[in-house]
Amino acid sequence: MRIAVTGSIATDHLMTFPGRFGDQLIADQLDRVSLSFLVDDLQVRRGGCAANIAFGMGSLGLRPVLVGAVGTDFADYRSWLERHGVDCDSVHTSEVHHTARFLCTTDDDHNQIASFYTGAMAEARLIELGPIAERLGGLDLVLVSPNDPDAMLRHTDEARDRGIPFAADPSQQLARMPGEDIRKLVDGAAYLFGNDYERGLIEQKTGWSGEEILERVGVRVTTLGPKGVVIDRRGEPSLHVSPAPENGKADPTGVGDAFRAGFLAGLAWELPLERCGQLGNLTATHVLERVGGQEYELGQRAFVERFAAAYGTEAAEEAGRFVRCHHA
Ligand SMILES: Nc1ncnc2c1ncn2[C@@H]1O[C@H](COP(=O)(O)OP(=O)(O)OP(=O)(O)O)[C@@H](O)[C@H]1O
Ligand SMILES: [Mg+2]
Structure with missing residues (x-):
């Protein structure tokens, strides 16, 4: 069974600041903040939903096809994934943007200041499943996990049009996507994934009851x-x-x-x-x-x-x- 895993590919840069952010912020000067925190630890972690999922499948002995967009800085990450059995030949490389990156600094009180740079991920919407299916002699399942929202909609549409079964995994993107779009991601999915909080959010945002959703998807998987x-x-x-x-x-x-x-x-x-x-x-x-x-x-x-x-x-x-x- 050929499974394409679409979604985000990113790295997390996690830093710890020995001190309190609050001590550095001056209440009456918040209109001209210019702060630099001297951090004493940097952890770089490979992440992104699609990359995590493909890594796990590869580690179990499969050869999943990773579908997502990255930047020219992806070389090391690519060889790591390939060493773990992931087919990276359908990953799109942006010519201008870096791979998506989550930068987060945590202080002694567990306060966090974070930024998520989308970067190349926005180009995931340019990816077409057709040529990927052709290269592999067909696809049996397309997983649509959190990604650029337009890419998620496009992959779902394309899977539906081509008659390729798809699995909906909107998870983290549920919060920002309107109900109308979530309906499009879910309707007709062979599998629908979510945790119990997301289960409720899907029902609330689509306006469909649990039973109605079960009429529209094959299998509902709630962690x-x-x-x-x-x-x-x-x-x-x-x-x-x-x-x-x-x-x-x-x-x-x-x-x-x-x-x-x-x-x-x-x-x-x-x-x-x-x-x-x-x-x-x-x-x-x-x-x-x-x-x-x-x-x-x-x-x-x-x-x-x-x-x-x-x-x-x-x-x-x-x-x-x-x-x-x-x-x-
Ligand atoms: N304390 C635990 N002990 C054993 N298994 C766990 C535990 N917590 C989570 N799991 C496993 O992980 C699965 C997914 O957990 P969960 O429902 O918390 O996912 P999630 O909320 O989507 O997590 P995240 O989005 O942070 O990755 C569970 O179905 C279970 O198999
Ligand atoms: Mg989750």
């Missing part, structure tokens, strides 16, 4: 954080899949993306939905245990063992026939 995931289909009882026990929490950034990676891997291997949910949960757990969305390494033996511990040996054997982690 519940520490409670695992619930999978809904019209006319069938909901399927709840318990989380995979974690060995300590480090940072939740990217858990949702990792869940999607595992779930989509299960779909690619044509495993039943319960197995897909289990694969999603276990992949997400690996991200939870690390700081950053792509800082985990999957080892074949350890992954299958953890799968067995969480979901039983039979389930682990079934998944283990397909999982091909990069490390032994």
